[in-house]
Amino acid sequence: MKAATAHIDIDALRHNFSILKSYAPDSKALAVVKANGYGHGLLEVARTVNDLCDGFAVARIEEALALRSGGIVKRVLLLEGFFSPSDLPILVINNIETVVHTPTQLEALEQAELERPVSVWLKIDTGMHRLGIRPEEVADFVARLEACDNVQKPVRFITHFGCADELDSDVTARQIEAFNTLTAPYEGEHSLAASPGILLWPDSHQDWIRPGVSMYGVSPLAEKTGADFNLKPVMTLTSSLIAVRTVKQGEAVGYGANWVSERDTKIGVIAIGYGDGYPRMAPNGTPVYINGRIVPLSGRVSMDMLTVDLGPDAADQVGDEAVLWGEPLPSEIVAQHIGTIAYELVTKLTARVNMHYR
Numbered sequence: 001m002k003a004a005t006a007h008i009d010i011d012a013l014r015h016n017f018s019i020l021k022s023y024a025p026d027s028k029a030l031a032v033v034k035a036n037g038y039g040h041g042l043l044e045v046a047r048t049v050n051d052l053c054d055g056f057a058v059a060r061i062e063e064a065l066a067l068r069s070g071g072i073v074k075r076v077l078l079l080e081g082f083f084s085p086s087d088l089p090i091l092v093i094n095n096i097e098t099v100v101h102t103p104t105q106l107e108a109l110e111q112a113e114l115e116r117p118v119s120v121w122l123k124i125d126t127g128m129h130r131l132g133i134r135p136e137e138v139a140d141f142v143a144r145l146e147a148c149d150n151v152q153k154p155v156r157f158i159t160h161f162g163c164a165d166e167l168d169s170d171v172t173a174r175q176i177e178a179f180n181t182l183t184a185p186y187e188g189e190h191s192l193a194a195s196p197g198i199l200l201w202p203d204s205h206q207d208w209i210r211p212g213v214s215m216y217g218v219s220p221l222a223e224k225t226g227a228d229f230n231l232k233p234v235m236t237l238t239s240s241l242i243a244v245r246t247v248k249q250g251e252a253v254g255y256g257a258n259w260v261s262e263r264d265t266k267i268g269v270i271a272i273g274y275g276d277g278y279p280r281m282a283p284n285g286t287p288v289y290i291n292g293r294i295v296p297l298s299g300r301v302s303m304d305m306l307t308v309d310l311g312p313d314a315a316d317q318v319g320d321e322a323v324l325w326g327e328p329l330p331s332e333i334v335a336q337h338i339g340t341i342a343y344e345l346v347t348k349l350t351a352r353v354n355m356h357y358r
């Protein structure tokens, strides 16, 4: 009997990557594998899409180095750039590319003594106001980067959208326009689109797309599922029923007695909890799939277990497998019940979960 297991469907991952490339057939693609490949396994994911992609993007230098020591030789980009001047020689030795989004990074590049120049993507804040240099700073940054011997020429350009999952908002169109205007004088390549840009905003495709969550079969739009875009869930999270118990009408189940049965029923206890990364804040009624049907979470999620109402006539047996999310219960649906996004669900599994690749 297996406890919490994340089944990773390698074929689905490759299928999704091909679908995303068909959305943007003229663009090159950086597969985004930060946060342990969104919880799916950094190296396993990278090796699976290595022949389909043109490179990888990560958020931390440790992730980039793990790719290199795992044998990945394609380009690797640090999406937030390097965090300290002492990282620069490491980037050179390992051929890791960096975003530059702040004067601190620019100054570090100007002052460093490096054996070879570093490949730089200048991040422009076109309206999200999280990271990036302001529009009025672009000319000065480009001039200084172009004058810097530690920087490969030409400098590339990158931006990120704040509202690309909202089709009825004009924010993204304005961000694309601002980016195009600001970068028009320069020859370096462009990258704008993460998953929602790839799926919804063709004008954002340009030279390099950066698919993350959609590669894993998850919709970047909270109200849709991957299937709406012909994507297949890559992760299916399962565990086993370890008890089937009778509960009488009026009896409460679990910590805090926060669910009281309205009828005599059977409660299934499944061996997964917040210690595995299943969110404790999941409310009563959150769907769980078992033996061909959806049953509601009933009672508070514990560290190692959760409880579902199987119904009075349930024939489920100890040892039966339950699906918490994936195939056929999309993580996007589970996330809607919990009040989060599927990005967070798949990324937050803990080390206790068995990873199974198929």
Ligand SMILES: *Cc1c(COP(=O)(O)O)cnc(C)c1O
Binding pocket: 032, 034, 079, 160, 193, 194, 195, 196, 210, 211, 212, 213, 214, 220
């Ligand atoms: C995480 C990230 C991505 C990928 O985003 P998805 O929505 O998961 O596709 C792309 N670009 C940047 C800058 C990111 O931080």
